[in-house]
Amino acid sequence: MTFQVYDTTLRDGAQREGVSYSVVDKLAVARLLDEFGVGFIEGGWPGAVPKDTEFFDRARTELDLKHAVLVAFGATRRAGAVAADDPQVRGLLAAQTPAIALVAKADLRHVERALRTTAKENLAMIHDTVTHLVAEGRRVFVDGEHFYDGYRHDPAYTASVVETALAAGAERFVLCDTNGGMLPSWVTAAIADLTDRIGVAPELLGMHAQNDTACAVANTIAAVEAGVRHVQGTANGYGERPGNADIFAVVANLQLKLGMPVLPEGCLEQMVRVSHAIAEIANIAPDTHQAYAGAAAFAHKAGLHASAIKVDPLLYNHVEPEVVGNDMRILVTEMAGRASIELKSRELGLDLAGHPETLSRVTNRVKELEAGGWSFEAADASFELLVRSELPDAAPARPFTLESYRVLVEHREDGAVVSEATVKIRVRGERVIATAEGNGPVNALDEALRAGLGRHYPELRDFELADYKVRILEGSHGTGAVTRVLVETADARGGGWTTVGVHPNVVEASWHALVDALTYGLNRARV
Ligand SMILES: CC(=O)SCCNC(=O)CCNC(=O)[C@H](O)C(C)(C)COP(=O)(O)OP(=O)(O)OC[C@H]1O[C@@H](n2cnc3c(N)ncnc32)[C@H](O)[C@@H]1OP(=O)(O)O
Numbered sequence: 401m402t403f404q405v406y407d408t409t410l411r412d413g414a415q416r417e418g419v420s421y422s423v424v425d426k427l428a429v430a431r432l433l434d435e436f437g438v439g440f441i442e443g444g445w446p447g448a449v450p451k452d453t454e455f456f457d458r459a460r461t462e463l464d465l466k467h468a469v470l471v472a473f474g475a476t477r478r479a480g481a482v483a484a485d486d487p488q489v490r491g492l493l494a495a496q497t498p499a500i501a502l503v504a505k506a507d508l509r510h511v512e513r514a515l516r517t518t519a520k521e522n523l524a525m526i527h528d529t530v531t532h533l534v535a536e537g538r539r540v541f542v543d544g545e546h547f548y549d550g551y552r553h554d555p556a557y558t559a560s561v562v563e564t565a566l567a568a569g570a571e572r573f574v575l576c577d578t579n580g581g582m583l584p585s586w587v588t589a590a591i592a593d594l595t596d597r598i599g600v601a602p603e604l605l606g607m608h609a610q611n612d613t614a615c616a617v618a619n620t621i622a623a624v625e626a627g628v629r630h631v632q633g634t635a636n637g638y639g640e641r642p643g644n645a646d647i648f649a650v651v652a653n654l655q656l657k658l659g660m661p662v663l664p665e666g667c668l669e670q671m672v673r674v675s676h677a678i679a680e681i682a683n684i685a686p687d688t689h690q691a692y693a694g695a696a697a698f699a700h701k702a703g704l705h706a707s708a709i710k711v712d713p714l715l716y717n718h719v720e721p722e723v724v725g726n727d728m729r730i731l732v733t734e735m736a737g738r739a740s741i742e743l744k745s746r747e748l749g750l751d752l753a754g755h756p757e758t759l760s761r762v763t764n765r766v767k768e769l770e771a772g773g774w775s776f777e778a779a780d781a782s783f784e785l786l787v788r789s790e791l792p793d794a795a796p797a798r799p800f801t802l803e804s805y806r807v808l809v810e811h812r813e814d815g816a817v818v819s820e821a822t823v824k825i826r827v828r829g830e831r832v833i834a835t836a837e838g839n840g841p842v843n844a845l846d847e848a849l850r851a852g853l854g855r856h857y858p859e860l861r862d863f864e865l866a867d868y869k870v871r872i873l874e875g876s877h878g879t880g881a882v883t884r885v886l887v888e889t890a891d892a893r894g895g896g897w898t899t900v901g902v903h904p905n906v907v908e909a910s911w912h913a914l915v916d917a918l919t920y921g922l923n924r925a926r927v
């Protein structure tokens with residue numbers, strides 16, 4: 401039986417606090433999920449949510465899916481109603497999708513207390529709705545809401561829900577951990593007990609796990625190991641409350657750990673791109689520490705790791721990052737050893753293999769500076785300048801030498817605050833004095849330095865300060881604190897780099913970061 405990868409980013413994922421997709425967003429997410437190769441895309445609840453109704457209408461003409469089948473999600477008919485006449489069920493058919501997922505009560509307590517109907521009527525609601533939709537030519541999935549809690553409470557009734565749905569023609573019965581309270585061994589035990597009790601083939605079952613115990617991915621994998629062949633999940637684990645099973649981690653675990661080729665060839669490598677693009681559309685910053693897809697998923701900080709990675713990257717990576725479209729990175733911090741410095745330098749295009757003294761000097765310098773509050777982890781450009789300055793044939797580090805700078809901040813009677821900076825520098829043998837105003841002291845300093853350098857280095861016009869972050873370092877107090885400044889600079893070619901400066905005076909810390917930023921940019925522009 402074919403393995404089914406079923407995505408519910410556009411339905412359960414949209415139930416995450418803070419997420420609100422437009423119809424255009426939903427269409428874009430569906431295209432991305434299709435590129436990732438999922439077999440089913442649950443698009444929302446037509447008839448209940450107006451945007452979802454419009455999504456299915458537009459999807460018919462605007463989506464050309466290569467891998468996925470669109471699924472409309474809804475509920476079983478209301479108690480006492482006729483399925484064919486139930487407006488909600490009619491809304492599902494009106495979406496004209498090849499497949500429909502029905503949420504059905506699988507816990508007797510919910511039947512009695514939330515639906516306020518009888519055990520028998522709930523079974524009839526499931527039976528009638530499934531047979532009606534199948535007769536209308538739809539593939540039907542039944543999501544057994546609260547399956548696991550219900551099975552613990554009254555296994556015989558919950559098992560009868562599964563039997564009813566499958567007997568009525570459902571293609572799969574999906575075991576939902578709706579409250580997300582399960583642990584992997586409990587999932588395994590429940591599936592084994594259910595299959596023994598009613599003799600159902602586990603391949604006819606699916607798994608939908610909420611993440612309230614942080615076990616959604618593990619629970620899903622446990623279900624597959626128990627024989628289930630349909631898994632549900634969402635991009636980046638978005639979903640109601642803490643979320644759903646992260647479909648990226650689920651699929652990667654199945655393919656790379658259990659050897660199950662559940663995606664079409666070539667799709668797994670799309671993971672990082674698809675994950676980040678969906679985060680962008682959802683307006684959620686990508687989780688850098690997300691397994692497999694996060695920017696830090698293969699980032700190594702400890703010196704001991706780097707020294708082994710130098711021999712073979714797989715000694716400290718559980719898989720090759722490229723198989724999910726990710727990259728390995730080496731972080732340079734006070735935890736670095738010579739191997740970390742060598743690998744990081746290589747990443748930046750500098751081969752230090754034949755320079756053991758340089759390696760030792762840079763390693764010691766990094767440790768010293770980090771102890772004083774510097775941080776190179778997020779400032780590759782400052783690190784590269786540091787390495788270059790320690791190379792035996794190092795060129796002069798700066799495009800100028802500083803005689804002095806001065807910054808004034810004037811608070812005027814009318815409330816206006818004006819900053820003015822003057823720099824006195826030597827550029828290519830010439831003494832230059834330049835003054836500029838800015839909306840703050842750092843901006844004024846930046847402008848004055850650019851004005852002073854501009855005639856000799858016209859390419860400076862292409863750089864702009866993209867971000868500026870100040871952090872007060874721990875262990876220091878009040879206005880006398882040591883500050884760390886990170887400056888992010890962008891150029892007209894779409895590139896960007898980050899530099900760092902540290903000093904008890906925030907202007908001096910900013911000066912270091914600014915000078916590194918311009919120096920690095922000028923070196924780069926000349927390559
Ligand atoms: C576990 C999950 O996450 S399932 C996905 C849930 N998603 C959503 O709820 C998002 C979309 N929902 C909505 O837009 C609305 O809740 C609607 C349109 C579906 C229903 O709205 P309303 O008619 O105003 O009802 P309301 O939301 O207050 O209550 C839900 C009704 O559905 C009934 N219901 C709940 N589950 C089911 C079910 N599986 N089958 C049939 N009816 C059900 C409830 O008993 C309740 O009926 P009542 O109105 O007679 O009390």
Ligand SMILES: CC(=O)C(=O)O
Pocket residue numbers: 412503543544545546576577578579608610
């Ligand atoms: C269907 C669903 O989202 C749940 O039971 O959690």
